[in-house]
Amino acid sequence: MSETFDLTTAVYAKTAVGQQEIQTRSLGLSPLVRRILVVIDGKRSGSELAAFLSGSGDIEEILAQLLTLDCVEAQVRAKPMASPAPAAAAAVPANEAAGSSSSEIPGLPSADSRSAKDNEMARNFMINSINSIIGQNMRISLVHDIFHAETTEQLRVVYHAWASSMSNHGMGAKRLPELREKLFKVL
Numbered sequence: 001m002s003e004t005f006d007l008t009t010a011v012y013a014k015t016a017v018g019q020q021e022i023q024t025r026s027l028g029l030s031p032l033v034r035r036i037l038v039v040i041d042g043k044r045s046g047s048e049l050a051a052f053l054s055g056s057g058d059i060e061e062i063l064a065q066l067l068t069l070d071c072v073e074a075q076v077r078a079k080p081m082a083s084p085a086p087a088a089a090a091a092v093p094a095n096e097a098a099g100s101s102s103s104e105i106p107g108l109p110s111a112d113s114r115s116a117k118d119n120e121m122a123r124n125f126m127i128n129s130i131n132s133i134i135g136q137n138m139r140i141s142l143v144h145d146i147f148h149a150e151t152t153e154q155l156r157v158v159y160h161a162w163a164s165s166m167s168n169h170g171m172g173a174k175r176l177p178e179l180r181e182k183l184f185k186v187l
Contacts, residue, residue, distance in 0.1 A: 003142070003176070006046075007046045007059070007060045007063045007064065007074070008045065008046035008047040008050070008059065008060065009045055009046065009047070009076035009179070010045060010046055010185060011042065011043065011044065011045050011074070011075050012040045012042070012044065012046065012049065012063065012072045012073070012074055012077060013040065013041070013042035013072065013073055013075070013141070014037070014040050014041075014042070014065075014071065014072055015022055015070055015072060015073050015140065016120050017070045017071050017146060018037055018040070018066070018070075018071035019073050020035075021037065021069075022038060023175075027069060027071070028086070032053070032056060032057050032062065033065060034063050035052060035067055035070070036049055036053070036059070036062050036063070036066070037042050037071055038051060040066075040072055046059055046060065046063050047059070049063070051137065058168055064171065073139070073140045073141060074139075075139065075141065075165075088124050104156070105159060105187070107157055107184070107185075108156070108187060109155050111152035111154075111156065113154040114186070114187070118186040118187075119149075119151065119152055119155060119186075122152075122155050122183060122186045122187045123146055123147065123149065123155060125179075125182065125183050125186065126146045126155075126158075126162050126183065127146050127147060129162075129166070129179055129183075130162065130165065130166075130173075131143070132147070133166065133169060133171050133172045133175065134165060134166075134172060138181075139165055140181075142158070142161055142162065142165055145158045146158050146162065152187070155187060156187060159183075159187060163176065163180065166179065168172065
């Protein structure tokens with residue numbers, strides 16, 4: 001797990017393994033860890049989940065255990081953007097910073113000009129960069145969305161979530177301009 005990943009600001013959702021654990025109790029979780037797993041709903045951050053501990057445990061330790069067991073997945077909550085420096089503002093399109101779901105990305109050719117091979121290369125690039133920089137199992141829902149995006153338009157819509165995830169990760173933010181340049185060759 002990355003040192004820059006903050007367990008308390010991420011929002012957590014149960015995975016299929018977590019759902020199964022709720023029903024079967026096959027992993028033998030302690031009552032405290034199980035209580036946190038039960039209240040995870042895909043809307044609460046780690047710090048919000050800490051309220052369910054009533055001082056009887058360390059939320060970061062519990063979340064790390066649930067992540068390791070693949071019972072939950074974490075999504076980094078977008079941080080409020082301060083007024084960026086002019087160079088940084090030019091590097092991130094306004095609709096991307098706002099979390100737009102539009103397939104419009106300035107500077108890219110029309111989606112119709114991209115082939116199925118281009119789509120496959122873009123899809124693989126986005127999934128591999130998430131897995132190698134942020135870490136496997138950290139953004140499973142995003143990887144799922146990328147994998148199931150069949151058209152260029154769909155890939156361009158999910159691009160905004162990909163770019164947001166990268167910019168909220170220390171190494172991803174450093175490499176985002178380079179990764180974006182490579183991705184735009186096929187997106």
